[in-house]
Every structure is written in structure tokens, then in C-alpha cells.
Amino acid sequence: MxxxxxxxxxxxxxxxxxxxxxxxxxxxxxxxxxxxxxxxxxxxxxxxxxxxxLPLVSNPGRLGSPIGAVREIIAIGLNYREHAKESGLPIPSEPVVFGKSTSSISGPDDDILLPPGSEKTDWEIELGIVIGAVARRVTKEVARQYVAGYCMVNDVSERAWQIERGGQWGKGKSFDTFTPVGPWLVTGDELDPNALDLNLQVNGRTCQQGNTSDLIFDVDAVVSYVSQFMTLMPGDLIITGTPAGVGLGMKPPKYLADGDVIDMSVTGLGTQRHAVMKAV
Structure with missing residues (x-):
């Protein structure tokens, strides 16, 4: 579904x-x-x-996030080997976990608003896991039983706030519009989350191309790991990290500017398109 x-x-x-x-x-x-x-x-x-x-919706208009009430956004950092390398950081021995504010959630085609004074806002295409059952200290072998489905997420990141303002990543990732989700939530019976192509373009130029087979910690490992230290509930969203090709990793770094357009796709999970503009 x-x-x-x-x-x-x-x-x-x-x-x-x-x-x-x-x-x-x-x-x-x-x-x-x-x-x-x-x-x-x-x-x-x-x-x-x-x-x-069921009734046909002939003119749906805007699409919002496919999840109506997200209690938690749990994010995994540096979860693709090449992305860790381009960030100049070692391959993690355990998942790097941080949080994002749920107020940052937006729809799959909503505008991305640059915070006032931002010069280092970046893109990150990611696979999102949506939890479907209460999960406490589950093993990798049964972790998939606790997953409702999957969605595409853009983990938009303001790098100055993320890196230069005390090292707490969530500060750079929780601005309004910084977590576009969707267009759909695809139930777990319809795809293999460990074999999905991810593609992100900025102004028509391909920046990120990856496959979830390159994850350091796959879906089963991530769900199991997070459930060891927090209780996961239905509707919780885990975003699993981004492939290489973010603006921070370019030489020199390249960031989003007013007027840019981002196009994203993940196998089976649809497409997103965002106009980037300055917040009023």
C-alpha cells in the first residue's frame, strides 16, 4: 500500500x-x-x-507528509561509507544518533526556507523508516516486524548551526521546512529497503547517487540498535543517513541559495521537488 x-x-x-x-x-x-x-x-x-x-480524489492539490502525527524523528548520521569519508570523519563503529524537531516536517513539494543569514544550508536525501509497533530491545532478526513502512526524506541541514555552534547536530537540522517527507509511505511488504537507488539533483545537476545496499548499518540494525535505549512507538520516524554528494563534501563546499530547485527520487518511494527561498 x-x-x-x-x-x-x-x-x-x-x-x-x-x-x-x-x-x-x-x-x-x-x-x-x-x-x-x-x-x-x-x-x-x-x-x-x-x-x-473508495471515493476518487480528482483534485488533491498539495501533498503533505504522509505521517499525520510524528512523535519522534530519530536520525542516523554518517551511515554511508563514502559520506563519512567526504565529511573527513572515521567510519562509525556504532550508529551515530541525533534528533530533529518534529516542527521541521513539511510536504514533498513544499518550499525549503533558508533561515535568516544562512549561507551553509545543505541537502541530504535519505530513506525513512516508519515504526508500526512498540519496539523495546528488539533483535536484528525480528526488527522488520516492527516497521510499518518506508518513505523518502530530505534531511536539510544548516551546517554552520550544525557544526560551528557547539556541535549539537539537531540545531542545524530543526528549522521549519527542514524535513520534507513523502510523497508516500510505502508499506514494508512492497519493497526491499536494502536495495533502493537514491538520486538528488540541484538545478538539474546530479549531486547524490547511492543505494541503500551501501548502508553501514542497514534497516534491521538501525531499528534494533535504537530500540536498545529508547522505546519506539507507531508513527515514529527514523531517517537512516545520506549517501556521498552533499554540498559540505564538495571542494570547495557548495550550499543552497535563493532560487535553487532540488529534485529527489528513491526507488518505489516517488519523487520530491523543492524550490529554495529565503525565509520572510
Missing amino acids: KLLRYGPMGQELPGILDSTGNIRALRPIVRDIDATVLSLEGLRFLGALDVSK
Whole structure:
């Protein structure tokens, strides 16, 4: 299944893609794509629906994040070998974990707003894992049973705030619009998360090309590791790191500017397009 949310920001409605790629309305069957829907029971309920009989959404307008109420964003850093190298940092022996504010979440085609005075805002295409069951100290062997599905995420990062303002990464990654998610959440039965191509272009120039087979810590390892020290809940979002090709790693570094356009795609997870502009 491909689950999504459509409508104006803050007023999004739940939907599902049918076999022809059209959006079907899930309201009033479900209130939102939330923890209840993303639980294993909720997904089984949706999987039993005849999607072709649901109301057709002929003019959905804007797409929002496909997850309605994210409790946590847990981010994994330096999780592709070549990205760690381009950052000038050693390959991690354990996952590097940090947090992002949920207020940074935006839709897959929403504008990215440069913070006032920012000269080092960067792009990072990532695979997102959406949790579907309460996970505490789970093993790698069963970790996939706790996953509702996957989505594409741009972990936008203001490098000066991330690196030069005391070394707390979340400060550079939590500005408004800095976590575009979507367009869809694809349930775990529809794809292999360890064999996905990731591609990001800025103004038509390819900057990032990678595959999740190059992850240092794969989906199973990440879910298991994080669950050792925190309880994961349905609807929690884990973003798994970015391949090489970020602006910080270029020589000289190159960052986003007003008027830039970012295009992103991940196998099976759709596309994103963002206009970059200065925040008012």
C-alpha cells in the first residue's frame, strides 16, 4: 500500500493510491495516517479494503507528509561509507544518533526556507523508516516486524548551526521546512529497503547517487540498535543517513541559495521537488 495525506498545511486528509496511481479518500474510514493506522492491526484493516470502491480524489492539490502525527524523528548520521569519508570523519563503529524537531516536517513539494543569514544550508536525501509497533530491545532478526513502512526524506541541514555552534547536530537540522517527507509511505511488504537507488539533483545537476545496499548499518540494525535505549512507538520516524554528494563534501563546499530547485527520487518511494527561498 501507498499511504499519503493531501490538502492545505495543517488540514491534510488521509488517502491511499489505487492500482492506477489515483488517490482515493480514506476519510471517514480513518481520521488520519496516525499511530492507530500505522499499527500492525491498522495496516491489516486497510489491506482488507477494496480500494477501487473508495471515493476518487480528482483534485488533491498539495501533498503533505504522509505521517499525520510524528512523535519522534530519530536520525542516523554518517551511515554511508563514502559520506563519512567526504565529511573527513572515521567510519562509525556504532550508529551515530541525533534528533530533529518534529516542527521541521513539511510536504514533498513544499518550499525549503533558508533561515535568516544562512549561507551553509545543505541537502541530504535519505530513506525513512516508519515504526508500526512498540519496539523495546528488539533483535536484528525480528526488527522488520516492527516497521510499518518506508518513505523518502530530505534531511536539510544548516551546517554552520550544525557544526560551528557547539556541535549539537539537531540545531542545524530543526528549522521549519527542514524535513520534507513523502510523497508516500510505502508499506514494508512492497519493497526491499536494502536495495533502493537514491538520486538528488540541484538545478538539474546530479549531486547524490547511492543505494541503500551501501548502508553501514542497514534497516534491521538501525531499528534494533535504537530500540536498545529508547522505546519506539507507531508513527515514529527514523531517517537512516545520506549517501556521498552533499554540498559540505564538495571542494570547495557548495550550499543552497535563493532560487535553487532540488529534485529527489528513491526507488518505489516517488519523487520530491523543492524550490529554495529565503525565509520572510
